[in-house]
Amino acid sequence: MRICSIITSFTSGGAEMLVCNLAEAFAQAGHQATVLSLSDAAQVGNAPDTEAAMMARVRADGATALSLGLANRNNLPGGALALRRALRAIRPDVIHAHTARALFPLALAMPGVPVVLTHHNSRLSFPPSAFALFDCIVDSYVAISDQCEAMLRDHARKPIRMILNAASARFQAGQPRDAARRDPTILAVGTVSAQKDYPTLLRAARPLVEALAAQGRSARIRIAGGGPEFGRLQVQAAGEPVELLGACSGVDALMRQADLFVNCSLWEGFPIAMIEAAMSGLPIVATAVAGNREMVLPGVNGRLVPPSDPAALARAVVETLSDDSQYAALSRGALHAARRFSLESCAAAHLDLYRELTQSRRPRFAPSPLARPVSPCE
Template identity: 65%
Template sequence: MRICSIITSFTSGGAEMLARDLAERFAATGHDATVIALSDASRIGNDCDTESAMMDHIRQAGGHALSLGLHNRNAWITGARWLRQILRTTRPDVIHSHTARALPVMALARPQVPVILTHHNSRLSFPPMAFHVFNRIVDGYVAISEQCEATLRQHSRKPIQLIWNAANPRFQAAGPRRVLARDPRILAVGTVSEQKDYPTLVRAARLLAAAMAPQGRKPRIAIAGGGPMLGQLQALVEATGASEHVELLGARGDVDMLMRQADLFVNSSLWEGFPISLIEAATSGLPMVATRVAGNREMIIPGVNGELVPPGDAQALAAAMATALSDEAAYAALSAGALESARRFSIERCAHAHLTLYGDLRGRRDGAPLPRQVAATG
């Protein structure tokens, strides 16, 4: 099968990482996989090294990585012209967009193959009325969590399939972690944005340091992620005197190594879809502390693989991190629980579910309509 996936740009966001990992898996199983970005990283302020590394990963796996090179992601006519040229060359059997921004471009390009859209968040980044247009363009939707599925169900007039996100196999830990570090390393991963609410994590870092100081322990939080708000966050870290406790790593292509070095994973988001970083953390055997929001709630089972806290609550976040790092036996149990929960989210299972969906849509596009909702996979 010839599969064309479309993303906003080659960056370290969850949607983009999933598209990359799926393309690698598709290529490894004999399919022709192409990933197309709407814009170059340099055009929209993303990290060029991350872009280069992602494109190299796809090509080395046997896939193709291209960019429309749009100066403006809303340059629909230009984008449609370039996309038509690429489609004439790649001749895909199916087009899977991981960004709603690509749908106007595809509407103008008028591909004669099934089109799928994955909505990667529990919130809409566009007006709900946009679905009146989307429903004319797409043949089916993919939801990455139960909350995303519920959101799509309110607006979609096409089939919806729930397919859980997945982690790259390179994150797989050999076994659970059993020893607590004296000076624990805590890791957060994700684009520096309003959604991730890193200011709350910065405040929690100082509270955590104060709580562990009587034990002579010095925790340190590392945040791996780039984005246009990185400078603002760095200014906040310096202004609040949190530099001793928080390190901003910027965009990184070695998150698997960072997770192997970490002792705890933290997510401070105000909202989520189903963060791949949590799956990666669980696959790495990391206990997790995260906010009690959609997506996170579907991954974390309190007391089994981590803890959930109210969003925006620095004190609760600090207390949960301190608790997770205070008892070695409980810590080892959480690590084992994380590894067990990660079993559901293999890239092999995720890719198989996508390929099944593609085959169904190809086979039925000109025949009987698919049911409104397809059974969930997971």
């Protein structure tokens, strides 16, 4: 099967990492997988070096990585023409858009093959009225959480398939952690955006560090993630005890070096980084918002705190790092919770959906029939 997955750009965001991981799994299963980005990273404010590393990794895993290089998202005719040319070269059996932005040029490109859309968030980034157009193009939607499914059911009129997110097996820890290090590292991972609400972590940082210092411990707080708003976060973080790492390709190593994972988002779909943290055996402190609530079970694998509450966030982090028996139990719970999110199961569920859709529709980009039989000697 020829599978074309479309993303906005090659960046270290969770959705993009999932798509690249799935492309690897598809290729290993014998399928022709292509990851196609609408824009170059620099055109949308992301890091070109991260883009280069991700594209190289996709290709090394046996899949194809391409970018349309669309600089102007409002130029729909130009975008549709570029997309149509790319699709004629790829000749996909199924197209999976992981960004709603792809559906507008797809509507003009008229691909003639099954189209799937995953909206990787519990909030819409476009007017709900756009679903009237999407339903004309999309054969099936994919929901990644209960909240995302509820949102799609409110607006979409095509079938919806629930497929849980997943993370790479390279994050998998062999054993749970017995206790946090004496000088612990607190890690947050995700694209720098208003959704992630890193300013709340900045405000929690100093009281958190001071509380642990009173125990004779030196805490390290790290934020891994880039994006168009990274420069603003650098200004806000000036003078705060927080390390801003920018976009990182070695997040699995950062997880192994960390003692606790923090998510302070205002809303979520189902964060890939949180799955990676659980697979790494890290207890999780997260805001009690959609997506996070489906992953974090208080007292089992982490703690939930109100959003935009730095005092509650700092208190939960300190308490988790200060009780060794509770910490060990939460680490065991994290590894247990992570079992639901294997990449193999996620890839298999996607392939099942693609097979169902391709069996009911004939691809438009089929090879042109030969005008006459050709002898092997010609």
